[in-house]
Amino acid sequence: MQKTRRWFGAAVILLWAGALTGCGTWMHGDHQSVTLFTTPAETNVVVDDVVHLLAPGTVNLSRKADHRATLAKDGYDSATYTITRTWSWWVVADVLGCAIIFSPFCIMHDIDEGGYYTFDDKIYFTLDRKTSESVTTK
Template sequence: MPKKRPTSQSLIALTSIVALSGCATMIHGTHQDISVKSNPADSTIVLDGKTVGTTPMKVSMSRKHPHTLMIKHPGYYIYKTEIKKSSSGAEDLGGLVGMGVDHMTGGAYNLVPSKVDATLLRKPLTGATVQNLGSQNKSGS
């Protein structure tokens, strides 16, 4: 029995499946840069429990799962926000194979918010802090 040769339709179908698989992943990748700014600047950025730098900066985050972002600065309350994933809408272009690839890699999602601009709240001065400030002023006179 002779072997069947692939038809041109089969080759076109196979090529289309491979070319379109992971379409959203190819369009915008598996990571997203989130712009992080704060007032005061030079605050510490903590992403998912790990220090990643200081403000202002762009933080590259995996689109695969949500993240917890904290911004810390001495004398200020910690700012905390959740970066969530939402459907990008581009995953529908690749068919079933593409949808599977996009969901596994995170390419099917956008992270929101796409930027964080935090104003940290100053902690109230304690009695000891006020007393120390007062003694510094007296010694400097």
């Protein structure tokens, strides 16, 4: 009876650890919706030369890489910003799960698929007003 409980306990721990492996990608996916806000409002935004929107707006970004946003509006200097990803709290579950079953596959899965990372849900950009150039006369 005691031996059965030990095997059952070990099986539960291994199943729990297995469930945590790669959980970043499973739990929050490999894409994330991010809302972009600009000052001034109604600025044209191009993300990765593919997605065009008028800010404020929401874009669905792949967590596999950082992204480039180009902003333009008449009367303002154009600007390019990098939308940078950071590590997700799901990494903690990966590390705990992998520490128990000793498999680097779970962390590598989340790194490759993007579940290891996250973006801010709301990102704010500010454009500078164009300065008028002085005209010199001779």
